[in-house]
Amino acid sequence: MGLPLAFYFLYFLYFLTSENLYAASLSGLDPLIGKQDAVLVADNQGNILFSKHENTPLIPASTLKILTAVLALSHLGSDYRFHTDFYLDDGNRLIAQGFGDPLLVSESLSAIAKTLANQFRSIHGIILDDTHFAKPLEIPGISDSFEPYDAPNGALCVNFNTVFFQRAGSRFVSAEPKTPLLPMVMSRILNSRMDQGRIVLSNKQGEATLYAGQMLRHFLEKEGITVTGKVETGRADPAQNRLILRYVSEHRLSEVVEKLLEHSNNFIANQLLISVGVKVYGPPGTLEKGVRAAMSDAEKVLKTNGIQIVEGSGISRENRMTVLAMHRVLNAFISHRHLMGFKNGVFYKTGTLDGVRTLAGYIETRPERIYPFAIFINTPGKTADDILMKIRTSLP
Numbered sequence: 001m002g003l004p005l006a007f008y009f010l011y012f013l014y015f016l017t018s019e020n021l022y023a024a025s026l027s028g029l030d031p032l033i034g035k036q037d038a039v040l041v042a043d044n045q046g047n048i049l050f051s052k053h054e055n056t057p058l059i060p061a062s063t064l065k066i067l068t069a070v071l072a073l074s075h076l077g078s079d080y081r082f083h084t085d086f087y088l089d090d091g092n093r094l095i096a097q098g099f100g101d102p103l104l105v106s107e108s109l110s111a112i113a114k115t116l117a118n119q120f121r122s123i124h125g126i127i128l129d130d131t132h133f134a135k136p137l138e139i140p141g142i143s144d145s146f147e148p149y150d151a152p153n154g155a156l157c158v159n160f161n162t163v164f165f166q167r168a169g170s171r172f173v174s175a176e177p178k179t180p181l182l183p184m185v186m187s188r189i190l191n192s193r194m195d196q197g198r199i200v201l202s203n204k205q206g207e208a209t210l211y212a213g214q215m216l217r218h219f220l221e222k223e224g225i226t227v228t229g230k231v232e233t234g235r236a237d238p239a240q241n242r243l244i245l246r247y248v249s250e251h252r253l254s255e256v257v258e259k260l261l262e263h264s265n266n267f268i269a270n271q272l273l274i275s276v277g278v279k280v281y282g283p284p285g286t287l288e289k290g291v292r293a294a295m296s297d298a299e300k301v302l303k304t305n306g307i308q309i310v311e312g313s314g315i316s317r318e319n320r321m322t323v324l325a326m327h328r329v330l331n332a333f334i335s336h337r338h339l340m341g342f343k344n345g346v347f348y349k350t351g352t353l354d355g356v357r358t359l360a361g362y363i364e365t366r367p368e369r370i371y372p373f374a375i376f377i378n379t380p381g382k383t384a385d386d387i388l389m390k391i392r393t394s395l396p
Contacts, residue, residue, distance in 0.1 A: 028394075032387050036378040040323040041391055044370040046331065054327075057308065057320035058376040061351025062264045063360040064314035064321065067307070069257045069339070070332045071294055072272040074301070075279045078254040078336075082275075084156070086116065087241035089127070093229065096216060097129040097236040098156025100278075100285060102271035103251050103259070105159050106179040106215065112247050113219035119244050123220070125229025128206075128213045129236045130156040132278070133285040136203060139270055141316030151267040152203045153274060155285065158212040160267045165189055166196035182214050206233050258339040261349055266313035273312030287311060302328040314351055326360050326374035334370065337362050346392070355380035359388060365395055 029050065033039055038053035048054075082101035089095060094116070098104070133155035142150050151161040163185050164175040172189055174181040175196065188199050201208040213231040220227055251259075260268040270287070277289025280296075291309055298307040306325030310318045340347040340361055351358035356378055363371040373391060375384040 029387060029390055032390065034377075034379040034382065037382070038323040038376045039374070039387055040327050041371055041373045042327055044334065044372070048327070049371070051323065054324040055306065055322050057306065057322055058378045059317055059353060059356050059358075060314055060319055060321040060326065060360075060376060061353045061356050061358045062314040063326065063349050063351040063358045063374070063376075064309065064312065064319055065260060065264065065269050066326070066333055066340075066349055066360060067294065067298075067309070067321075067329045068269045068273050068312040069260060069336070070329055071276045071297060071312075072253060072257060073336060074297070074332075075276045075293070076253050076272075078252060078257075080253040081251065082249045082256075084112075084247045085236065085243060086112070086245040086247065087236050087238070087243055088120070088123075089237075089241045091125070092120075092123055093125040093127050094123045094220075095127040095129060095234070095236045095241055096156065096213065097132070098154070098212075099132050100155050100271050100275045101249055102157075102160075102265075102268040103249060103256060104157065104212075106176070106219075108247070108249070109158065109216050109219045110178070110222075112245070113216070113223045113225070115245055115247075116220065117223040117225055120225065122226035122228070126213050126217055126227065126231045127234035127236070128156055128209050128232070129234060130154050130209045131235055132156075132283050133274055137274070137287060139266075139287060139313075139315070140310045140318055141313075142266070151200045152208060153267060153270045154203060154208055156209050156212050157267075157271075158215050160265070161201045161208045161211075162198045163189070163201065163211075164198050180215075180218050182211065182218065184211065184214055209233055254336070254339060257336070261340050264350070266315050269313035270311055298325070302332060304328045315353075317353060317356075321376075323374040323376055326376075327372060330360060330362065330372040330374065334362065334372065337364075337370075344392075346388070350384075357383045359384040363392055363395065371395070 033052050038056050038058055040051040040054050042048045083099055084101055085097040087095040137153050165172050165181055166175040192199050201211050217227050217231055273290035274285040276293050278285040280293040281289045294309055298304055304325040306322030308320040310316050337347040340349055346363050348361035358376045360374040375387050377384050
């Protein structure tokens with residue numbers, strides 16, 4: 001026998017009342033929110049339970065990566081896999097053509113070399129084609145430092161354009177067992193004056209691309225392949241060159257996004273944004289095309305004008321977003337929230353710049369009770385933690 005109609009009416013009334021009580025309890029957030037801060041809390045039905053300064057454009061820092069993830073999943077698809085092509089030309093030179101794979105690492109090159117070892121036993125040089133992305137690629141907010149968050153982008157990059165090293169006695173060695181320390185990076189390591197850490201390769205004089213080629217050469221030779229001639233940049237000609245391998249990444253895009261959010265990797269973020277630009281507007285990939293695609297989606301798909309970006313990672317202080325716009329982004333990402341970090345019932349993405357602390361994500365009390373939230377603190381010296389705690393303790 002079914003429950004009486006009165007029961008459902010009372011339950012509905014309780015639900016409305018509890019949500020109203022929650023919204024009222026959130027009014028206690030006001031003293032924590034400065035003039036350069038903004039907060040928004042909603043339910044998963046799209047109802048805004050609390051907001052303050054929701055239309056004020058503020059620096060989102062790395063929470064901007066959620067937007068980049070939404071764009072990539074929307075345009076490329078969660079099952080998309082990056083690829084890298086390998087050709088042989090008439091001079092028996094190997095040509096590697098990159099298409100922006102952000103997770104092309106030493107283990108990838110090792111697998112590639114093992115496969116290529118079945119195709120030939122010697123080559124006369126390596127040509128590196130990185131023209132799928134335009135050059136130079138200058139990312140606002142990226143500086144010429146040794147820090148990994150300043151790694152440059154490109155169509156053919158290995159190990160995030162970084163080198164991890166450490167000192168062992170009187171010499172330097174790789175700090176990653178599967179990655180050799182190549183001679184070409186020794187001067188950069190010495191100039192860093194560090195005993196251990198990461199250095200960032202630059203795009204000056206093709207350094208990052210040539211590093212990818214030298215790393216490929218190492219793994220080819222490790223498989224017993226004789227490599228003579230130069231490692232240099234050039235172009236593949238699919239009409240003239242013979243395609244011998246299309247290496248398809250083992251990582252689906254959803255896995256790439258998970259790594260992007262887990263490590264807050266600026267390099268991955270802008271590789272994805274540039275790749276979205278290629279998908280929408282065609283090659284070569286440029287930052288401008290990626291930004292244009294993002295702004296177009298913000299207006300046409302997310303139905304918001306509260307976003308103004310100059311790159312996709314959040315490292316630039318020129319980026320601006322309202323918490324209302326972030327609410328729309330979170331609504332679009334809600335089915336992928338499991339790709340975010342998770343702690344104490346909160347799926348989250350943090351953002352940190354000098355004087356900026358941001359936090360966005362979802363508070364989940366039960367599977368059917370999900371509360372998207374955005375906290376943008378642009379007041380120096382303040383954090384988002386107290387506000388998040390207040391929100392969580394006010395849950396019905």
